[in-house]
Amino acid sequence: MTEALGARPSALPPARPLRILAVTNLWPENGSYRGIFVQRQVSALRALGHHVDVEVIAQSRGKQDYFTAAPRVRQRARQGNYDIVHVHYGMAAPAARLTGHPATVLSLYGSDINVPRQRLMTKLGWGTSRARIYVSRRLAETAGDPDGHVIPNGVNFEFFQPGDRLTIRRELGITPTAKVVLFAADPARPVKRYDLFRDVLTELRRRDDSAQELILHAEGQSQADLVRKFDAADVLLFTSQRGCEGSPTVIKEAAAMGLPVVSVDVGDVAEILDGVRPSAVVRYPAGPIEGVAHTRLVTELADRAEEILTAGRRADGRERVSWLDERLVAQRITDVYHTVLTS
Template sequence: MLRPRILLLTTCYPSCEGDPSGVFIERLAIEFRKKGHHVGVVCPSDGSFFGRRVVNGIDTVRFGYFRPRSFLRLTKGLGGIPENLSQSWLARIQLFPMMFFFLLHTLFEVRRFDIVYANWLGAGIIGAITNMLTGKPMVVSFRGDDGYLARDRVLWRALTLWVSSRAGVVAPVSEELRNVLAAVGIAPAKLRVPRFGVDAELFRPPTSRPNRSDSIQAVFVGALIQKKGLQDLIRALADPSFKHVKLVVLGDGVMRDRLVEECNELGLSDQVEWMGQRPQRDVADIMANSDVLILPSYTEGKPNVVKEAMASGLPVVATRVGGIPELVDDGKTGLLFTPGDVAQLRHCLKQLIDDKDLRSRMSRAALESLRCKALSWEATVEDFEGIFECVLEAARATLRGSRSCRRSM
């Protein structure tokens, strides 16, 4: 049986081994290829390289859109395009050339593919224009801010609705985001929430965790930007009762220097270890040697890091935002709190830190929860294959109807 050829459009994709940017998109592409699909990727360059490469069997096109390379801002860094647009005037003036060259490269590549799968609104706009010009069927995924901003911003909402009107299926990452998109006007029948998997071979509980009778190791994974809330976690740790808690920070971003300075001012320099961006293998090893994941974000889609922590047998302390409550069963697999509430965060931390048995129970419950939800990459591919076949069949039916009409005229 011939498998549909899939062209992935994304504004975020790893540029080298160990680059965490959009690593879940790369993993999805690899899993599609394992199932026999021919997969291509079109993505703006982050300045590391331009042109075509075959990486892990995936035909990848990284295009340039601004010179010199050292001035690239729009698609560089871990914060994503919305964050970069809010922080840099250079990023704002690069938006139009990036979209222009994105469209040109997509139109050139799409001839060899059966279906377009666009990730985030920016790529969705390119997919929608491509669909309008070529008739190529499209599926689009909204992953977080790109969907939530449609609630509050008129232009964002108009673009979201137009992109969705050109898509055969809209595939948000969470039920909560699905409800948001339905509320702004996308037909519920067009919305499908696939399962998004976790690598249970890489992220797995250790045979035994380090025996730290007098200390606890917490881990934070994410971009060091305002909306990730690390500043709240640092303030929570300033409580004298948390002197035995060590925090490992995995990530980088525009707030790093400010956060390090705040740690020093609060006397936490010996408790917080800044490890920067790390490849997935290192993240998995550090999680396996930690006791709890803390994610104090102000906004999220359905964060992969939560699934990775649960697969590693870690209880999760996180904010009650986005798709997090769909993953974390409050009081059973972790503890949830209100974003920005440092006192609540302290209370959650104290519960877990003071009760080793509670941590053990939550660890077992997290592993069982992932098993019951069947959050594997195989399940992700299965769900998307069903979505793609549905969209392609609808496109074929439309084409047959169009030909029938022409014959009868």
Template sequence: MKVLMLVGGLENDGKENYTQPFVDRQIEAIKHAGIKVITYNFKGWQKSYNYFLKLPDVRRLIINQKIDVVHAHYSYCAFIAMLKVPVPIVVSLMGSDLLGTFTPGGKVSFRGRFDRWITQKIVRFADWIIVKSQRMANALPLGVPYTIIPNGVNTEVFHPGDKRQARKRLGLNANTRYILFAANPNNPNKNFMLAQKSIEFMNRINLPWKVELLVLYGKPHWEVAEYMRAADVLLMTSYSEGSPNVVKEALCCNLPVISTDVGDVAEQIQGAIPSTIVPFEPKIIAGKIKEVLFYNKTVDFKDHRKRLDQKNTVKQIIDIYQNLINNNRSVV
């Protein structure tokens, strides 16, 4: 089996604030599973029209390399589906392409509305769609074939560990309670202001220790995992998400999650007590953080680790490839 991966960018492109390292990791995991992979990078982050200009190159690559299946990561990488190509096309939607991006006021931006419109058109031409949550599946046009597969987690990197030792390695205070905000604070969709206001409320409460908001962004994934082992709570205040990897990675590190009701977070944290969903209210969020900080039972989200292991999600993706290839050959 030979798979052509179509991506808008890669981690080694040199782009500042690269936001989709999970795509790189998924591709590497599929290679590790024994699939022959060719990756074509549109570098759409440099010029948006690359997604159109480079389509002839992609078409030639499909023919010349005798590709069995194309897997486009992000809707704009899947314009090839609108052309007549002799192989099945799988499209993994990221979340923002299908659901839109949001303004600081929590409304869908103009670009977000455009992305949603384009994505609704593109998915009708693909052979199979992979979405990351039920909320995304509900946004697809009727009749479009899909499978819900959240991004898997490399559990060899994201795993539990000794909190005191992690803090020592990172130079963090042993007695402070750290609330981890693992997102770009300058991205309006991440709603960093709500996180700040929530911690301000926390500091008005009489607590036996200092509470600090720890902002983490643009770090390698091994370092993110170390911070997750060192923190006390992961706080997510986004207006919208697809299937945020940071939540799944936190669960694999036994880090409780407090999040607004976005994407598939409610599904992912089910059973991961004391994790919880909160409204966009800083006072309520502060109260929930307090509850988690005073939770005195040992947490072990081992069932979540097993379910989210990247090896399992990759197997599901390869099964989709194989089924589509078999169906394509039977038609031919």
């Protein structure tokens, strides 16, 4: 596979702006931030001078659109005179397969490879792609794709900048002495394992009753409010289900904000947090996570979080992950486009 972790993008800008059609089932709609990382990538590509149109599959149209979208996507691809058709997420691939476009790129994000049912849909659709981009090395290895490019999603470092923590805490009604543990997802999504988070938080409260939770997800909140929660928290506790993450964007955003992270070992979290201090990555136990295994996992996550809460300092992640600036990532993706167009 072609590695791009920390790689330097090409020094020269593209010879000309490209016309790109992004086809995706991940896109913010109706106040939701689902797929915000795809939207940000599109914005970063546009900032490089490329023309990018977006065709959204399913979402508000319903799941049946996965099976009925192909004629619509094909028509748009043929009418738009595009240099590249870039498909985001494997579930969108079958609808884009029949476009007949000679320069199709497919980005894969996690569950589209890790979940067997979705992997089947992905494999049905990726046959005509000229290049595949994986957000983590582990995901490419799981897919068994030695020819894939590994390019994690980027972060907008201008937007994700640390602010005045004391002022932000006061505005959010959080006392200066509270030890705030951030859950960076929607508790209603089972794969994010809010149940495991709560068990760890209960253990932390048993040791120190000043520990309290803060939920990152809130319907209708602004992006500015989301950033303020990173500032207000003392540690991000990431508890996603094993095998259901590719390259979680929230880990990179936390690093950019200087927020320490304690995470289970999923996706590329260990690679992203390599060298970031203080932070910790805890391996999932082998086999079912229940009984003694569950208790041990909760204890180890609580131990690592307690160490960070006790130290009370911010992490050096902003410097460590500067290579994930979304502008640099957009240039790496542009390099893939040009490889496809010249091969």
